[in-house]
Amino acid sequence: MTDPLTSVDSTTVSHVIALCAAAADAPALTACLSAWTGSITAAVVVVVRAQGDHAAVAAILARLDPALTAEAVDGAAAAPGRIYLCPAQSTVRVVAGRLRLSRRDREIVGDPHIDVALSLLAEDQGTGAIAVLFAGAVSDAFGGTYAVKEVGGMVMVQDENAKSAGARSEVALLADYVLPAKSLLMELQGYVEHHRRMRKARKVAPEVDDDGVERVVSIIGSHTGVDFRDYQKTTLLRRIQRRMSVHRAASMVAYIDLLQQSPHEVIVLYREMLIGVTRFFRDEHAFVALRARVIPQLLARAGAQEPIRVWVAGCATGEEAYSIAMSIQDGLEDLGTHAEIKVFATDLDREAVEFASAGVYPASVVADIPPHLLERFFTRTGDSGYQIAKHIREMLVFAPHNILKDPPFYKIDLVTCRNLLIYLQPALQRKVLSSFHFALKSEGFLMLGMSESLGDLASYFSAVEGKWRLYQKTPGLRAPPPSDELFHEVHRFRPSPQRPGHPTAAAAAGDSLQEVINQSLLREFLPAFLVNEPCEVLHESLRLLSLVAECMTSIAMVTGADGSIRYVNRRFVEISGWSADEVIGGNPRLLKSPDADPRQAAELWAAITTGNRWQGRFVNRTKSGATFCEDAVIIPVLGRDGMVANYLKLSQVVPGP
Template identity: 40%
Template sequence: MREEHNDSKHRGLIVGIGASAGGLEAFKAFFENLPPDSGMGFVLVQHLSPDHKSMLTEILARESPIPVVEALDGMRVEPNCVHVIPPDATLTIKDGHLVVVQPAPPREDRRPIDTFFVSLAKDQSDNAVSIVLSGVGSDGSVGLVAVKENGGLTIAQAEFDHHAMAGMPQSAAATGLVDYVLQVEDMPAKLIEYRDHLALVADRKDGDGTRKDAAEHLGTVIAILRSKTGHDFSKYKSKTVTRRIQRRMQVLQADTVPSYVKHLRDDPAEPEMLFRDLLIGVTEFFRDTDAFQGLSAAIDGILERSDRPQSLRVWVAACSTGEEAYSLAITIREILDTRNANLEVQIFATDIDDRAIEFARAGRYQRVTGISPDRLKRWFYEEDGAFCPNRQIRGMCVFSVHNVTKDPPFSRLDLISCRNLMIYMDNDLQDRILRTFHYALNSDGLLFLGLSEGVSRHSNLFAVWDKAAHIFQRSDGDAAFPALPMPPQTPAANR
């Protein structure tokens, strides 16, 4: 999860629409059903040949009820206007203005829809909408996750039977993070409803865009969620949890918090939907390259010790969909190969999200940003358009569902990686997790944290190993191991 931010300068929804093959007909159907005064700005990102002039702008302009223009660098996204990506270009958005960079990357590295959606999420937060229309492949799926993580709305195109179309829409829906799967003709009406709901509740938000009434009912919602799913979010930062509750209310167009609370109690599917929203996180291979370089040096230091280990035991807590664990496996394997060392390596990768663990076990990645071509060739193989870690890397990793806040930890560990989890938790829960990690590590074991995380409140338990990489070494300070399971932190909800 990540904190979302609202910006008062936003003037209306900005809708990013991505498509490849077959996209023209979908675009036409969308705009044929759009009123001319929606107040939204639209940005179309289609896979275009870099070698030919595109006629997309001219074709749509003849049929669209609103102006259609080709995107230019520095152009502001205007309401009631369609902005179309030019050929051979990378398109992003910053401060509501389009950024056009030419030429585009080589075809094998080109994912223009993901690139625009990710920038849209960062720039517009809950003012963003991403729509994935027909096309081959999986472009758009990663960017769609970023939009949802930042509080925006996500939509994918449906077949006639309201199942996602094969290709890009199906790949998007497979993330489990698409809010609506709709036939393209029905999308404009849904956007109007969503726009009207946001306008209705706008005066209930504070200056940061958080609904004040949602915060008032936070304890009740958390208690219901715990009773329905068994997971307790009471020690997570209240603003983050409130914004995720607010996002579910926006998707459902629930005008009042009591009406959402009733829906949460009565609809068997809603607790699971809210739970999934609370777990949204963006990850990638070798995230924070400099930090991984520091980690490589730290692992090399472990192997350099006079009492060299016969095995290496690693725990990747909050591993999400597995990129972090596989990155660690590749890092360790490369070090061992350089040293010509034969060492048993066990990487225990865990997460509270069972779907993420299933994905990690399958190890099939449509997008592998962060991996150099040499590493991709050496450690992955391609199968049906997906990149899969080879047997040597996959065999080092064991994935399992585990809640680091309440389940017993692993033990006798040389390294723990837990990055960008504690930033969502209050001080009490952070303290609990750090004491758990101290217990689980060997006497000189290492702890690898995210760049916004630290151990300043537990300097008696951990010493700085590499400040820039946020790597800490276990000290021999006395720490009482927290009781298991953790007692409930929320009042009982009325049912």
């Protein structure tokens, strides 16, 4: 009897590999393909970087066994183990087991051919998509790599030297493998076979992995503090299965063992969970509608006092946030007026946010940007990429933020949250939408992704352009409040003190606490001194100021960027009754009185997480439960990397409440 999991139908293609290369990759291609025997259930399509690369790549394929290669012909059945070269000036895809060719009449500026081919591959093959990128193709594969990874496909990058710049590129960091050419084939065969068997097993017994997913999610939660329990299980499973195939884990149990032993793998999987495809002006018509129907209303409202405040939640690598900022600037220039614009762009993925804040993108993005905006708002960088113009970058503040846990921003004119809700289960979607309703000003606007909807919060918004998912908050209606659990959830998972793989956290941890206090006090009270005096004087002042912190009659508290207490001074201990040891590592919420204003925390976080100071009155309680009031100022302190690393709170006890 044939084992249904191991049997191979010799005519069925289980995966499609897009092998992407340039003429300069000839030696590496030869090293990889010389051992090609065709014993794999995947079909291979060869995608060349530019039309000029075609002849060199064709010459290499011509040296292989003719039974294993062919020129792609429209309508021909794709056979496993066969390598198809796409004719020059064409794009090839595999649809329902057949090759489909379309003509590519021109080279587009920046030549995004590889990006296009990979995006189609992702669309057609889903988890069966594999991108093999030779070194010469990597720079054109930015968007395509995201597309393949998002659907649960696999990406391999050829690099002979694991420490080279190529191996550290954004694309290589996303890849499942970075390997020298001679090792690619063996790993490819192993991956395809393992992944094919796993997909088949899942078809035979679909429910078996659900417990496993929950265990994996709990491991990720305890390492990162991020709770994926209410994300869509199918997406999580797809990403877990890809990592299982990379490690050839025989079962979910084996993979869980691996996770328990390898914090590195936990972080890789965590990042995989967050990978999301994005692009400038994604769903172009939705942006046209935003520009025509929403932006004029925002600009008409803009007052001299208040900036227009936009929140782009789940901004990934920044393309959506910059698209919004450019659209608003375009509107302003049309009107010939000026208004202050603030775009808060947030995402859970710190690395994505750091990438976004540089505003530098590969040349292939130009295909997504309307030419009149490209010309005005981008400059070319030396290495054939593009950078967003400074005056647009200055409108944006990028920050890490978890929409499920961190307080929402406040007094927002436009919230955009596109293609994030689809990853969440309906109950969580509702909570997030409710927090957006709370974040918006009366009659503020909301923009969602094309496959997302308001669900049962529909009555709290009216449609501006329903087709393009543009809504406006209905005045006078209060949506069900986002529960306490959403805003202030005591972390169900204990985050590790320093997140591996997070350079920002590491840099912040490098700043000594005393230095943080000193710098903030100095900036606070002696700004002129900082700018004018020579270094020796500065250091002496810092030493003196560190003594001040302990002696002063104000209460001083320093927290990390995550809000956990790192330092309290002697005055804090006197007033609160808590000892330093009891509170360090805890959360300032332990001081919160039941009489405190529940909206205050949201307003406070909206200010300080975007680098602004906050000033106000707290109603607190001591360890013994007595109420006391303090007038406080909270100052965000930037780390050496320019990100908020700590918060300093200085306060005075005042009579009240």
